[in-house]
Amino acid sequence: MSDASKVVTRYAPSPTGYQHVGGARTALFSWLLARHFGGTYLLRIEDTDLARSTEDAVHKLVEDLQWLGLNWDNKELVFQSKRLDVYNKLIDGMIAKGQSYKAWETPAELEESWKAAGKAKRQYVYRRTEVTAEQVKQYEAEGRAHVVRFAMPVKDYRFDDAVVGPGQGVAADQVQDFVIRKSDGMPTFHLAVVVDDAEMGVTHVLRGQEHLLNTVNHIALQEALGYQRPVYAHLPVILAGDTGAKLSKRARDQKIRQRAHEWIRSAKKTAAELAEMSGIAADRLEEWLTNDKKQLDLSEQPEVMKAIGLREHDLPEIMVRDFRKNGYLPEVLNNFLALLGWSPGGDRERMTMAEMVELFSLEGVGKANARFNREKLVAFNKEAVAAATPERLLAGFRDYLKANPESPVNRGDDGMLTKLLGMKAGFRLFREVDEQARFLFLRDDEVMYEAAAVEKVLKKNEGEGARMLRELKGVFEALAEWTAGAIEGVMNEFAAVRQVKLNNVAQPLRVAVSGGMVSPPIFQSLEMLGRDATVRRMERALSV
RNA sequence: GGCCCCGUCGUCUAGAGGCCUAGGACACGGCCCUUUCAAGGCCGCGACACGGGUUCGAAUCCCGUCGGGGUCACCA
Numbered sequence: 001m002s003d004a005s006k007v008v009t010r011y012a013p014s015p016t017g018y019q020h021v022g023g024a025r026t027a028l029f030s031w032l033l034a035r036h037f038g039g040t041y042l043l044r045i046e047d048t049d050l051a052r053s054t055e056d057a058v059h060k061l062v063e064d065l066q067w068l069g070l071n072w073d074n075k076e077l078v079f080q081s082k083r084l085d086v087y088n089k090l091i092d093g094m095i096a097k098g099q100s101y102k103a104w105e106t107p108a109e110l111e112e113s114w115k116a117a118g119k120a121k122r123q124y125v126y127r128r129t130e131v132t133a134e135q136v137k138q139y140e141a142e143g144r145a146h147v148v149r150f151a152m153p154v155k156d157y158r159f160d161d162a163v164v165g166p167g168q169g170v171a172a173d174q175v176q177d178f179v180i181r182k183s184d185g186m187p188t189f190h191l192a193v194v195v196d197d198a199e200m201g202v203t204h205v206l207r208g209q210e211h212l213l214n215t216v217n218h219i220a221l222q223e224a225l226g227y228q229r230p231v232y233a234h235l236p237v238i239l240a241g242d243t244g245a246k247l248s249k250r251a252r253d254q255k256i257r258q259r260a261h262e263w264i265r266s267a268k269k270t271a272a273e274l275a276e277m278s279g280i281a282a283d284r285l286e287e288w289l290t291n292d293k294k295q296l297d298l299s300e301q302p303e304v305m306k307a308i309g310l311r312e313h314d315l316p317e318i319m320v321r322d323f324r325k326n327g328y329l330p331e332v333l334n335n336f337l338a339l340l341g342w343s344p345g346g347d348r349e350r351m352t353m354a355e356m357v358e359l360f361s362l363e364g365v366g367k368a369n370a371r372f373n374r375e376k377l378v379a380f381n382k383e384a385v386a387a388a389t390p391e392r393l394l395a396g397f398r399d400y401l402k403a404n405p406e407s408p409v410n411r412g413d414d415g416m417l418t419k420l421l422g423m424k425a426g427f428r429l430f431r432e433v434d435e436q437a438r439f440l441f442l443r444d445d446e447v448m449y450e451a452a453a454v455e456k457v458l459k460k461n462e463g464e465g466a467r468m469l470r471e472l473k474g475v476f477e478a479l480a481e482w483t484a485g486a487i488e489g490v491m492n493e494f495a496a497v498r499q500v501k502l503n504n505v506a507q508p509l510r511v512a513v514s515g516g517m518v519s520p521p522i523f524q525s526l527e528m529l530g531r532d533a534t535v536r537r538m539e540r541a542l543s544v
Numbered sequence: 545g546g547c548c549c550c551g552u553c554g555u556c557u558a559g560a561g562g563c564c565u566a567g568g569a570c571a572c573g574g575c576c577c578u579u580u581c582a583a584g585g586c587c588g589c590g591a592c593a594c595g596g597g598u599u600c601g602a603a604u605c606c607c608g609u610c611g612g613g614g615u616c617a618c619c620a
Contacts, residue, residue: 149618
């Protein structure tokens with residue numbers, strides 16, 4: 001604070017749920033800028049919207065930001081809702097000076113004049129209406145609510161944006177008096193950001209481009225309150241990779257609905273049947289199906305997904321939490337997010353956090369909106385995971401499992417997980433390792449046999465697969481040592497003698513022990529499973 | 545619709561008048577390898593939105609057209 005040249009940035013989310021990737025990138029850039037210049041990065045919670053803010057959301061937000069490693073420098077989180085006295089004092093001061101005033105229009109009245117302007121093909125601009133002292137007395141007597149508006153000095157407002165460019169803003173005929181205190185007594189975002197940024201000594205404000213024009217309100221307020229103007233940098237928007245539309249929190253729900261409709265059509269089912277299968281009241285499900293404004297609860301989504309055969313990975317990741325649950329490394333997400341709108345120049349792409357800190361600059365931030373390309377993120381993750389030390393990998397996998405407590409792989413000890421990670425070398429997401437390896441951690445009777453796998457691999461060709469299993473069982477029981485190498489040797493020999501491809505032996509075995517057609521490399525899997533379990537599952541498969 | 549911003553391969557981008565017959569990454573196609581899924585190796589396809597200027601010379605500067613986005617709240 002004493003050093004005026006120090007960079008101070010901040011990320012100021014409003015707590016409405018898990019952290020969105022768009023916000024995460026804003027946080028990342030703010031963090032990178034501060035760290036690059038050895039400055040300070042702060043986190044502030046903008047909870048002035050009483051209706052939407054929840055304490056639970058604050059926890060989720062904080063958890064996601066911590067997961068990304070974007071540590072903030074303020075020991076205590078700043079909550080705007082706890083700073084009402086500060087804002088009110090300033091607001092009252094501005095009222096006394098005539099810079100702000102109480103406005104008494106009801107929402108209905110405002111809407112009416114807004115509509116009238118629309119009809120007259122005129123842009124709606126709020127104009128201060130003269131109210132006599134008598135009228136005010138009457139309003140107060142009838143308990144009418146009021147807001148406080150800022151009396152915006154009418155003039156052109158221009159500012160230089162570090163990303164968008166110089167000369168941004170609006171002309172005088174577009175400015176209007178905006179609300180700074182709502183009728184519930186809370187300050188609006190406009191007032192609160194300006195005050196807090198000034199008091200926290202914020203020097204660089206990074207935010208999404210949707211805030212570009214709000215900046216003129218903020219500048220006017222800064223001028224009225226005698227604050228310094230920070231450097232503004234408005235970041236381009238991140239769009240959905242598939243549709244090119246805005247990345248919205250509803251995208252996952254929409255995807256589930258779309259697939260539910262497809263499922264009903266192709267499986268010749270009804271909505272009622274789907275409701276029954278997923279344990280949701282029929283009328284509620286029906287409403288969700290036909291009204292895309294409705295969303296399923298987080299607890300209902302997995303049930304419907306299970307019923308229609310939709311997997312977690314089929315849904316677009318929108319929240320930081322989604323990425324964690326699908327098994328991406330946080331440093332990879334950061335790297336990828338950084339490249340959405342920023343480039344260090346040249347061919348440089350893969351960077352550690354430290355390298356990004358070193359290379360980051362606002363000059364490298366582009367102006368054009370960017371689409372979120374999940375395939376590239378997956379490829380980045382694959383590379384990072386292939387290059388990671390066993391320790392980093394294990395920690396990452398443990399973190400993934402923590403986010404997926406229902407996975408039976410949680411039962412494994414560190415030694416087993418490390419071994420498993422080694423077996424699956426070349427994997428892209430932890431989720432793949434988890435889903436393919438679950439059978440190794442199940443009890444024999446928990447293994448579910450996929451109908452398609454049984455049909456294709458065991459029953460086809462007059463039960464050739466099953467016959468292989470029967471014969472192989474004896475070979476396994478007689479095997480001297482139970483190691484991957486020994487199993488491989490004996491199976492190759494077995495296939496050679498019978499003049500069949502190894503695949504014809506390996507696949508039935510895979511189905512027998514895992515229930516499905518994909519697994520980690522089979523020899524090592526069997527070694528980990530153990531001879532007893534392997535033989536038991538072969539017997540069980542044969543009896544089913 | 546008004547105002548504002550943006551526009552290089554399918555996608556993210558490099559490019560700040562000659563280094564560009566436009567570079568990289570991901571995706572995609574082909575071949576090889578392979579016990580499943582992956583992974584890996586080699587080769588390949590692929591863009592300066594369009595039209596006018598300025599200039600000896602333009603992806604880079606100017607104008608227009610078209611396309612995309614943002615914003616017009618007592619939400620942030």
